[in-house]
Amino acid sequence: MEFRLSLVLILVSLPAILAQGVGNTKQVGNVKVVVNGILAIAQVDNNFICATIDWWNHEKCDYNQCPWGSASALNLNLSHPLLAKSIQAFNQLRIRIGGSLEDQLLYDVGNLKYPCHPFRKQSHGLFGFSRGCLPMSRWDELNQFFSKTRPIITFSLNALSGRHHKSGGVWVGDWDSSNAYDFINYTVSKGYQIDSWEFGNELSGRGVGASVGAEQYGKDLIKLKHIITQLYNKSRTKPALVAPGGFYDQAWFAKLLQVSGSGIVNVITQHMYNLGAGVDPKLMSRILNPGYLDRASGTFRDLEQMVKKNGPWASIWVGESGGAYNSGGRNVSDTFVNSFWYLDQLGMSAKYNTRVYCRQSLVGGNYGLLNRTSFVPNPDYYSALLWHRLMGQGVLAVNSNASADLRTYAHCARGRVSLLCRKILCQAYKRK
């Protein structure tokens, strides 16, 4: 019997120490780290690491910079060898396709009521954009690319279709499922592999650009579940239903689970941008402040408890998280310092039973894991790959007498599952 585990130690204050220079150096003394190997405190998915591909295009600008270029799912350069290799290195990387513009995206299939145009700037449009459209020829290209690079795909569907804007960002009316139905039917008929269908982006609670009431959302989820069940009735496995892909709001999320009911939603997705705006000059100091980083743990804990109470059939994912919102911080979110936030949050979220963590973004914005023109990996890409290769499914409790600057997380090792780690997982299940 062997006992293997992976331990990640992150010293948050390291750059601060380096910056202070000699003469004013903080002493890093001996520390004692104790890992509890008796019982796993949580379990993550075998493919915990996930990255997003968004719909934003070259016209998406924040604070006079437009950091998306050709990183949209509609025009990402799928023939660039570094893009394929970066995904293949994970064997297999989870990818979530979605983002703000998805709730204005049409699929060019069936009896589409509108012409198929790309997203364009439009001052009165949601998020300042017009409707956009995914041609099936592009969907075919994406799926050819996926069959070569073998990612595990979550596709996030337009959840505003058929509704109308009432006032103050509130959208009302039943979801019109016809375009999504035709799109899923097309996808099934082509044999394209989709791991999970997500419903909507940031429409929960008060919403970001738009919001939908939890009761209405819950009813529409039942409708979508029926569509998935029907269209995949000949398949041996059917995709999971994932929702709502938004910021955590306790009352709204609880209501959603109560209204949709047992077994409808398989995965509850929350979005996390706990570092504030990308342009905020305090961004770097927040990344290096353990007290600031710790604040996110409250949200992870609350969501875990809420799901346990209202929807124990559902697991929890971070469906999108870029650290800093509005495309991330220039020269921060794509540099070494960002891993002090990213690695810490991977470890922290796993402790609260987050099964999958989707990083915004694979490419695009200032927070891309890959440079959006050269596809050369940024530092966080390697953090993600390292995590994926080292950290297994069993999450172990760690105690240390170090200061809060030293972040410690332990998992059973990935790969060869040791008997002991398997036992730890089994015991954790029994306890639940």
Ligand SMILES: *[C@@H]1O[C@H](CO)[C@@H](O)[C@H](O)[C@H]1NC(C)=O
């Ligand atoms: C932590 O405990 C170890 C062993 O008891 C001790 O050597 C070390 O000085 C302690 N470190 C701190 C920062 O208290």
Ligand SMILES: *[C@@H]1O[C@H](CO)[C@@H](O)[C@H](O)[C@H]1NC(C)=O
């Ligand atoms: C995509 O990448 C390939 C390989 O690097 C390159 O030859 C091609 O010009 C790129 N296409 C576009 C539209 O940039």
Ligand SMILES: *[C@@H]1O[C@H](CO)[C@@H](O)[C@H](O)[C@H]1NC(C)=O
């Ligand atoms: C589903 O797709 C198949 C194959 O493209 C097509 O023949 C069929 O009519 C579609 N079903 C519906 C209900 O649209």
Ligand SMILES: *[C@@H]1O[C@H](CO)[C@@H](O)[C@H](O)[C@H]1NC(C)=O
């Ligand atoms: C699957 O659903 C289709 C359309 O509703 C139906 O025609 C077919 O009989 C179903 N097949 C099975 C195996 O249930």
Ligand SMILES: *[C@@H]1O[C@H](CO)[C@@H](O)[C@H](O)[C@H]1NC(C)=O
């Ligand atoms: C960001 O870095 C680039 C070089 O990579 C530099 O040209 C630019 O001035 C920097 N911008 C800011 C706001 O620091």
Ligand SMILES: *[C@@H]1O[C@H](CO)[C@@H](O)[C@H](O)[C@H]1NC(C)=O
């Ligand atoms: C991305 O790569 C290009 C080409 O190597 C380089 O000019 C550019 O500075 C990089 N962008 C960022 C944001 O690092």
